[in-house]
Amino acid sequence: MKAKNKMTTLEQKSKLLSRWLRHRPDAIGLEIDKRGWVDVAELLLKSASAGVALTHDELMQIVVENDKQRFSLSEDQTRIRAAQGHSVDVDLKLPVKTPPPVLFHGTVQKFIASIRRQGLLPGTRRDVHLSATKQTAEVVGARRGAAVVLIVETHPLLLDGHEFRCSTNGVWLIQHVPAKYIRFPDK
Numbered sequence: 343m344k345a346k347n348k349m350t351t352l353e354q355k356s357k358l359l360s361r362w363l364r365h366r367p368d369a370i371g372l373e374i375d376k377r378g379w380v381d382v383a384e385l386l387l388k389s390a391s392a393g394v395a396l397t398h399d400e401l402m403q404i405v406v407e408n409d410k411q412r413f414s415l416s417e418d419q420t421r422i423r424a425a426q427g428h429s430v431d432v433d434l435k436l437p438v439k440t441p442p443p444v445l446f447h448g449t450v451q452k453f454i455a456s457i458r459r460q461g462l463l464p465g466t467r468r469d470v471h472l473s474a475t476k477q478t479a480e481v482v483g484a485r486r487g488a489a490v491v492l493i494v495e496t497h498p499l500l501l502d503g504h505e506f507r508c509s510t511n512g513v514w515l516i517q518h519v520p521a522k523y524i525r526f527p528d529k
């Protein structure tokens with residue numbers, strides 16, 4: 343890591359932040375609390391120790407300019423957390439929220455047979471991620487190949503007691519979407 347230090351761009355630092363705050367705080371010995379918060383001063387120190395020179399100004403720039411607003415600061419700005427996408431065991435305590443009638447999930451064809459059997463599962467993350475717009479779901483799916491967009495009607499899920507939460511950056515989160523609630527594209 344040290345040798346690459348000079349090459350670490352802001353975008354690379356932002357990706358490292360996602361990794362540390364969502365998946366691998368242990369990679370640089372960071373303490374993450376149950377709500378996903380990490381102390382900003384500790385983050386800067388541990389990042390430097392790991393060979394990634396991240397200044398306070400750079401961190402603030404990443405938080406403000408991140409294309410998906412992936413990071414949130416505490417009110418007093420002393421702590422930072424990822425807005426969603428965690429695989430580490432955290433509970434962000436996001437309030438339950440009523441979603442719009444239809445949400446979207448972007449995926450790829452190779453997962454469809456399994457999703458038809460098991461519904462949408464969170465995999466390694468804490469929650470299944472759903473998008474408010476078809477366009478966003480297309481972008482999410484396209485990370486893995488030709489996007490397939492599934493439609494989730496939320497009303498029947500709400501009637502059956504399923505809970506939705508919405509991250510501060512607008513990603514809809516749910517524990518599981520059984521297959522019967524999913525509309526698959528016609529084939």
Ligand code: HQG
Pocket residue numbers: 410412427448449450453456457460461462463464465466467470471481482486513
């Ligand atoms: C699939 C990015 C087989 C699911 C994005 C997806 C998003 C199943 C993959 C955020 C399945 C999980 C999350 C089942 C679900 N059988 N495959 N039963 N149920 N899948 O990355 O939703 O840039 O954990 O369709 O923009 O792709 O990181 O979730 O393809 O908002 O901020 O299993 O990550 O945001 O993949 O993406 P992921 P996702 P960031």
